[in-house]
Amino acid sequence: xxxxxxxxxxxxxxxxxxxxxxxxxxxxxxxxxxxxxxxxxxxxxxxxxxxxxxxxxxxxxxxxxxxxxxxxxxxxxxxxxxxxxxxxxxxxxxxxxxxxxxxxxxxxxxxxxxxxxxxxxxxxxxxxxxxxxxxxxxxxxxxxxxxxxxxxxxx
Numbered sequence: 746x747x748x749x750x751x752x753x754x755x756x757x758x759x760x761x762x763x764x765x766x767x768x769x770x771x772x773x774x775x776x777x778x779x780x781x782x783x784x785x786x787x788x789x790x791x792x793x794x795x796x797x798x799x800x801x802x803x804x805x806x807x808x809x810x811x812x813x814x815x816x817x818x819x820x821x822x823x824x825x826x827x828x829x830x831x832x833x834x835x836x837x838x839x840x841x842x843x844x845x846x847x848x849x850x851x852x853x854x855x856x857x858x859x860x861x862x863x864x865x866x867x868x869x870x871x872x873x874x875x876x877x878x879x880x881x882x883x884x885x886x887x888x889x890x891x892x893x894x895x896x897x898x899x900x
Contacts, residue, residue, distance in 0.1 A: 748802045748803065748804050749781065749802070749803055750781070750800060750801070750802055750803075750892075751779040751780060751781055751800075751801050751802075751803050751878060751889075752779060752780055752781070752782070752783050752785075752786030752787075752798055752799065752800055752801075753777070753778065753779045753780075753786055753789075753798075753799040753801070754785075754786040754787060754788065754789025754790030754791070754792075754796065754797070754798060754799075754897070755789075755790060755793070755797045755799055756790075756793035756794065756795050756796070756797060757795070757797055757894075758797055758799060758894035759797075759799045759891075759894070760891045760894075761891070762777040762801075762880065762886055762889055762891075763777060763886075764776055764777055764880070764881065764882070764883070764886070765777060765778075771828065771829070771879070772825045772828060772829070772841075772843060772877065772879070773824070773825070773828055773836075773839035773841070773877070773879035773881070774828040774833065774834060774839075774879065774881060775881065776839075776879035776880050776881040776885075777879070777880040777886060777889075778877055778878070778879050778880075779801065779803075779877070779878045779880070779889075780843070780875075780876045780877050780878065781876050781878075782875070782876050783798070785843070785875060785876065786798055786799075787897045790897045791897060791899070795896065796896060796897040796899075797894050797895070797896055797897065798894065798895050798896075798897050799891070799893075799894045800891075800892040800893050800894070800895075801889045801890055801891055801892055802889075802890045802892055803878075803888050803889050803890070804888055804890075805838075805888060806884070806885075806887070806888050809837035809838055809882075809884060809885055809888075810835060810836050810837045810838075811836065811837060811838045811839075811840065812824075812834075812836045812838070812839045812840070812841075813839075813840040813841060814839075814840065814841030814842065815841075816842070817841075817842045817869060817870075819862075821841055821842065822852070822855075822862075822865070824839075825852060826852065826855075826856060829852070834881075836881055837880075837881055837882040837884050837885040838878060838879065838880055838881060838882075838885045838888075839878075839879045839881060840876075840877070840878045840879075841876075841877065842875050842876065842877070843875035843876065843877040848869055851865050851868050851869055852865070
């Protein structure tokens with residue numbers, strides 16, 4: 746499988762990525778999150794005082810247990826709800842759309858019974874595309890190769 750470029754937004758250069766296990770409220774559970782969308786990673790970085798964009802190449806290991814959601818589906822939604830509720834999974838890597846802040850609010854409203862599942866999908870389908878790759882295990886992290894870091898403009 747060929748190499749692809751991925752990005753990570755941070756407050757510092759991350760030359761040696763690690764599994765982040767601080768919160769269970771991440772879409773795909775604990776891990777190291779990247780995206781193929783540079784602008785999205787820049788938005789992640791701008792949350793910090795010193796926004797840094799880290800660039801990596803990744804060569805997928807076909808021997809890994811990889812879950813990929815090609816679209817926002819019922820399975821995608823159920824998986825995110827399970828992860829945000831702290832339910833563990835055994836995937837090395839999970840790839841799919843990101844539940845951004847607005848989508849996160851819709852998910853919370855759905856979980857709390859404020860909106861129905863149909864209402865969630867009606868609201869969610871109008872949001873711009875997003876992408877994330879969660880490297881969930883040390884084996885998955887070995888697919889990453891650090892390339893560079895640069896400070897992101899406030900833009």
